[in-house]
Amino acid sequence: MRLVKIHAPAGRGKNVMQIAFSSGIHKVSLYNSTCHNADGTIKNQDVVDIETSTPKAKRFVDELLKADFFDKNEFSLTLRQPRSIFSDEGLGEITRPLAEPSTDLLEELWQFSHLTYGLAIRVFIAACLLAYGLIQQQILLIIGGLLFLPLLPILLAIGFGAWSSQWKLVVQGLATFAVSILVLVGGGMVVAAITSPPLRYSEFSSILTSLLISSIVGIAAGFSSIDDAGRRELIGLAAAAQIGVIPVWVAVYIIFGLTTDVDEQILETRILSFVLNVLGIVVTSLGVFVITRVVNNDLSRVRKRKTSFSPKVTQYPTER
Numbered sequence: 001m002r003l004v005k006i007h008a009p010a011g012r013g014k015n016v017m018q019i020a021f022s023s024g025i026h027k028v029s030l031y032n033s034t035c036h037n038a039d040g041t042i043k044n045q046d047v048v049d050i051e052t053s054t055p056k057a058k059r060f061v062d063e064l065l066k067a068d069f070f071d072k073n074e075f076s077l078t079l080r081q082p083r084s085i086f087s088d089e090g091l092g093e094i095t096r097p098l099a100e101p102s103t104d105l106l107e108e109l110w111q112f113s114h115l116t117y118g119l120a121i122r123v124f125i126a127a128c129l130l131a132y133g134l135i136q137q138q139i140l141l142i143i144g145g146l147l148f149l150p151l152l153p154i155l156l157a158i159g160f161g162a163w164s165s166q167w168k169l170v171v172q173g174l175a176t177f178a179v180s181i182l183v184l185v186g187g188g189m190v191v192a193a194i195t196s197p198p199l200r201y202s203e204f205s206s207i208l209t210s211l212l213i214s215s216i217v218g219i220a221a222g223f224s225s226i227d228d229a230g231r232r233e234l235i236g237l238a239a240a241a242q243i244g245v246i247p248v249w250v251a252v253y254i255i256f257g258l259t260t261d262v263d264e265q266i267l268e269t270r271i272l273s274f275v276l277n278v279l280g281i282v283v284t285s286l287g288v289f290v291i292t293r294v295v296n297n298d299l300s301r302v303r304k305r306k307t308s309f310s311p312k313v314t315q316y317p318t319e320r
Contacts, residue, residue, distance in 0.1 A: 001052075001082055001094055002050075002051075002053070002080065002081060003051055003080040004060065005050075006064070006078075007035070007045050007076040008046045008074070008075050011046065012046055012074075012075075013046025014030070017030055019064050019067060022063065023059040024056050026089070027050075027051070028048060029048070029050075030047070031046075032045065032047070033046075051085050051087060052094070053093060053094050053095065054098065054228050056096075057101050058100060058101040058102065058294075061079070061102070061103055062102065064077070077103065081104075097228035097229040098226065098227045098228070098229070099292055099293075099294050100227070100228060105160065105225060105226060106160070109153055109156055109157035110172070112154070112157070113172050113173045115172070115175060115176040115179055119150065119180070122148045122150070123149065123150075123180050124186070126145045126148035126149045126184070126244065127145070127183060127185075127186070127188050127248050127251075128187050129141050129148070130142055130184075130187075130188070130244065130245065130248040131187060131190075131191035131252050132191050132195070133145060134245070134249055135191070135195055135200060135201070136200060137201045146237055146245075147237060149236075151177070151180060151236075151239060151244060152236040152240070153236075154173050154177045154180065155173070155281050155282050157173035159282040159285055159286035159289070161173060162286070163289065163290065181247050186251070187248065188250075189252070192252040192255035193255055197256045199252050199253055204273070207272060207276060210277055211277065213242060214276070214277040214281050214284075215284045216284075217235065217238045217280075218280055218282065218284030218285040218287075218288075219284045219285070219287075219288055220238070221236075221239060221281065222285035222286070222288025222289055222292075226288070226289070226294050243278060243281070246271075246273060246277070247274065249270065250267060253267065
């Protein structure tokens with residue numbers, strides 16, 4: 001379910017309303033409001049309020065972004081997900097969960113792929129738990145470490161951003177992912193340096209099997225990210241298991257190998273498996289987005305355009 005609110009220039013509300021009706025939405029609220037800007041300007045606006053199902057909201061947003069009159073500098077679009085909507089529309093129709101609007105997924109991936117110190121701390125804690133769990137082969141510690149790893153949204157952001165031409169999102173996702181892997185390696189090395197061999201964990205699948213699992217995880221991740229039904233947490237755990245374990249294992253293996261001979265073939269196999277796992281998740285999740293038409297090139301129209309402010313301020317009178 002979605003609550004959709006659009007702030008449009010005065011007189012454009014009716015255009016938005018017509019798009020809503022053509023998208024299968026049966027009821028729309030339209031009213032006027034006054035917008036006060038920090039530079040002193042005052043503008044009259046049309047406000048369109050909509051309560052509808054998730055797929056209808058997606059259809060409406062897609063059509064609005066394609067409209068000739070839509071301008072990011074003049075329109076604002078807000079989508080919220082309420083706990084309940086009671087209206088004359090049947091519950092079976094209003095609660096349809098698939099597929100969510102592309103703008104929801106876009107901003108969710110932007111938010112979850114930001115590189116913050118909080119993210120780095122969580123990844124480091126996960127690396128420490130993973131490293132000790134791998135050394136001692138304690139499955140509960142390994143699972144606990146994987147729960148701290150928010151790697152799946154970062155990988156989804158890379159594929160989603162590349163297909164929708166959101167290149168800043170791609171760069172942010174790549175940078176956050178690279179830093180996360182470096183932190184995983186660093187955490188693994190720290191734990192390995194203060195413990196002692198052997199590294200007991202060795203339960204790795206073959207490269208082909210691992211790639212197949214990663215591809216399945218990517219498909220599940222793609223569908224879970226566009227569907228309001230169900231929970232996504234366990235999908236993230238499965239992705240973390242395919243991506244997060246190998247860097248930590250390699251870090252511990254290298255540190256322990258300083259006192260013995262490091263088998264370079266094993267390291268190359270693990271690293272190759274890691275790269276293929278990453279590609280498997282990115283490519284298959286992107287395939288889901290493309291097949292379900294969640295990603296569309298009209299998302300380029302939600303980019304913030306550069307504006308310049310003139311020293312002369314135009315005042316717009318309000319209606320009395």
